[in-house]
Amino acid sequence: MNSIEVDHLTKKFGDFVAVNEISFQVREGEIFGFLGANGAGKTTAIKMMSGLLQPTSGKAIVAGYDVTTQAKLIKRNIGYMSQRFSLYNDLTVFENMQLFGTIYKIPRTELKQRIMDSLAALELTKQANLLVNSIPLGWKQKLAFATAILHKPKIVFLDEPTSGVDPIVRREFWNLIYQTASTGVTILVTTHYMDEAEYCHRISIMADGNIRLLGTPEELKQQVGVSTINDVFVEYVKH
Amino acid sequence: MRTILILIKKEFLQVFRNPLLLSILIVAPMVQFMIFPFCADYEIKVLDIVFIDHDGSSVTQDIIHSFDASDIFVPHGIIHNKKEANRMLKHDKVDIIVEFPNHFEQDLMNGNATRIAITANAINTTKAGIGVGYTQEIIGGYMQEFKEKNMVYTSAEETPANVNLSYIYWYNEQMNYKNLIVPGILVILVTLIGCYVTALNLVREKEIGTIEQVNVTPIRRWQFLIGKMIPFWILGMAEFILGIGIMKLVFGITVQGSIPLLLGITAIYLLVMLGLGFFISSVSENQLQAMFIVLFLFIIFVLLSGLFTPTEGMPKWAHHINYLNPMSFYMEVIKKIVLKGSTFISVQKETIILSVMAVLVNTGAILSYQETSK
Numbered sequence: 001m002n003s004i005e006v007d008h009l010t011k012k013f014g015d016f017v018a019v020n021e022i023s024f025q026v027r028e029g030e031i032f033g034f035l036g037a038n039g040a041g042k043t044t045a046i047k048m049m050s051g052l053l054q055p056t057s058g059k060a061i062v063a064g065y066d067v068t069t070q071a072k073l074i075k076r077n078i079g080y081m082s083q084r085f086s087l088y089n090d091l092t093v094f095e096n097m098q099l100f101g102t103i104y105k106i107p108r109t110e111l112k113q114r115i116m117d118s119l120a121a122l123e124l125t126k127q128a129n130l131l132v133n134s135i136p137l138g139w140k141q142k143l144a145f146a147t148a149i150l151h152k153p154k155i156v157f158l159d160e161p162t163s164g165v166d167p168i169v170r171r172e173f174w175n176l177i178y179q180t181a182s183t184g185v186t187i188l189v190t191t192h193y194m195d196e197a198e199y200c201h202r203i204s205i206m207a208d209g210n211i212r213l214l215g216t217p218e219e220l221k222q223q224v225g226v227s228t229i230n231d232v233f234v235e236y237v238k239h
Numbered sequence: 240m241r242t243i244l245i246l247i248k249k250e251f252l253q254v255f256r257n258p259l260l261l262s263i264l265i266v267a268p269m270v271q272f273m274i275f276p277f278c279a280d281y282e283i284k285v286l287d288i289v290f291i292d293h294d295g296s297s298v299t300q301d302i303i304h305s306f307d308a309s310d311i312f313v314p315h316g317i318i319h320n321k322k323e324a325n326r327m328l329k330h331d332k333v334d335i336i337v338e339f340p341n342h343f344e345q346d347l348m349n350g351n352a353t354r355i356a357i358t359a360n361a362i363n364t365t366k367a368g369i370g371v372g373y374t375q376e377i378i379g380g381y382m383q384e385f386k387e388k389n390m391v392y393t394s395a396e397e398t399p400a401n402v403n404l405s406y407i408y409w410y411n412e413q414m415n416y417k418n419l420i421v422p423g424i425l426v427i428l429v430t431l432i433g434c435y436v437t438a439l440n441l442v443r444e445k446e447i448g449t450i451e452q453v454n455v456t457p458i459r460r461w462q463f464l465i466g467k468m469i470p471f472w473i474l475g476m477a478e479f480i481l482g483i484g485i486m487k488l489v490f491g492i493t494v495q496g497s498i499p500l501l502l503g504i505t506a507i508y509l510l511v512m513l514g515l516g517f518f519i520s521s522v523s524e525n526q527l528q529a530m531f532i533v534l535f536l537f538i539i540f541v542l543l544s545g546l547f548t549p550t551e552g553m554p555k556w557a558h559h560i561n562y563l564n565p566m567s568f569y570m571e572v573i574k575k576i577v578l579k580g581s582t583f584i585s586v587q588k589e590t591i592i593l594s595v596m597a598v599l600v601n602t603g604a605i606l607s608y609q610e611t612s613k
Binding site: 050051052053054071072073075076078080082084085086087088089090091095098099100102103104105108131 | 241242245246249252253256257447448449450451452453454455456457458611612613
């Protein structure tokens with residue numbers, strides 16, 4: 001079953017076409033990677049799929065709901081992690097999770113336990129009562145991810161979740177993504193790091209608002225005739 | 240309900256963790272309150288005066304001495320050189336010059352016409368007007384006594400009429416400008432908390448991106464706005480109550496009317512200002528824009544509100560604009576309840592208008608808030 005179906009989705013800002021008639025499907029439990037240079041239209045596409053931005057034309061069905069007419073229902077079923085860290089820096093780790101958990105209507109009796117479990121999984125239990133602005137970026141990113149999946153969404157959108165964090169935290173982060181996907185959650189992730197692309201089940205490479213390549217990492221490497229996704233990207237950027 | 244409560248909790252946590260915001264909210268307005276009423280004051284307390292005495296007689300001496308008894312005038316001596324006096328006026332050493340001509344006493348005794356020249360620095364027209372008025376009053380008083388002592392009245396008609404005018408200034412018996420300006424400052428404080436702080440708060444969330452994380456949740460926009468509004472509404476009311484306390488303790492101004500009525504109408508006025516603040520933050524991209532819009536509206540509100548100048552003196556078009564100015568209605572309410580002790584009947588019209596404004600502005604704020612951008 002597909003959890004995301006995108007059909008000729010387009011976004012124009014005036015004359016500028018940010019996303020140009022992209023189409024693809026993502027299966028349930030799949031880790032789908034969105035690759036592309038800066039300004040390729042990845043973030044705009046994600047914002048349309050998560051109900052933050054109205055598409056200019058085309059269609060997208062996310063978790064069974066239409067983005068143009070059923071944004072509220074979509075929002076209930078997705079988790080979203082912005083490119084820019086956007087939890088409250090002047091609240092503690094626990095307070096941030098409590099705030100968003102409550103907004104997502106997680107029952108009060110269950111919420112505290114879920115937060116503590118989630119922090120334990122991230123090894124952030126000791127930091128629960130620290131203000132977010134006092135913890136390092138890598139931890140912040142892990143916290144943002146934990147907050148995005150606290151309400152057990154069907155789909156999680158991760159917009160450059162690992163930019164600016166060290167290799168160890170990146171590795172931990174991808175372990176989290178794998179764990180989450182193994183429970184049947186669909187993950188749509190954008191990244192600049194080509195090694196990370198290798199971890200995805202399927203990837204798409206975007207440029208100038210269009211999807212240029214789409215397939216499993218193996219397929220793309222064969223198609224271009226190189227041995228790494230990095231080479232695929234470089235080869236492809238040359239043309 | 241749970242959602243709104245957690246939002247209120249979040250807002251209070253943030254306010255109390257932000258020392259700058261806290262000081263903007265509490266300390267700065269209170270300091271303003273302590274300072275502003277003493278500066279924004281039309282009362283003239285000091286008038287520097289110098290005399291040019293060409294006569295040098297006992298009469299001119301007596302007149303000059305009668306200025307010594309005044310609390311307001313600070314005499315800067317007697318000089319004989321007009322140029323020197325003008326120089327003093329030019330350099331702001333004195334505000335008033337009183338010049339007695341030659342043979343002043345002699346002319347007076349002989350019943351001939353004579354005149355005293357009063358020159359005032361009219362850069363500050365209020366000060367000049369009041370200064371000349373006081374000078375005339377003192378000289379006039381002396382002349383009256385002088386006549387009574389020296390004149391032989393030949394007939395009853397020439398007797399100075401014994402008419403004593405007495406004045407009672409209602410609602411502000413001491414004619415104290417503070418009685419008007421202090422409640423006025425209260426209005427300004429409530430307006431600033433309501434409009435300024437909330438507008439900046441919401442637009443800041445836009446700037447740092449936290450609003451995106453909220454917008455991607457299934458929260459309803461009215462829930463979000465109410466969750467923002469209630470904390471600032473509570474802070475505004477707390478500030479107002481603190482203000483009434485200071486007004487009583489520092490300035491000795493007691494609310495003449497019903498305090499619950501005053502609080503009730505303040506609550507409505509705060510809703511108008513909170514809604515306006517949110518509306519402004521919805522249409523602004525960043526804090527700078529929001530600040531300029533608030534400042535622009537604020538100045539118009541204050542100038543038209545009747546705090547500094549009576550609204551009655553304004554041209555017709557200003558009156559028309561004032562129908563859109565929530566501050567002018569609220570100022571009216573404050574003046575009536577605090578100074579006059581008016582009851583609900585006298586402020587009914589203002590209350591209804593403010594309530595309608597509150598509904599309209601907040602509807603506008605909710606509608607203009609975009610959770611999904613175009």
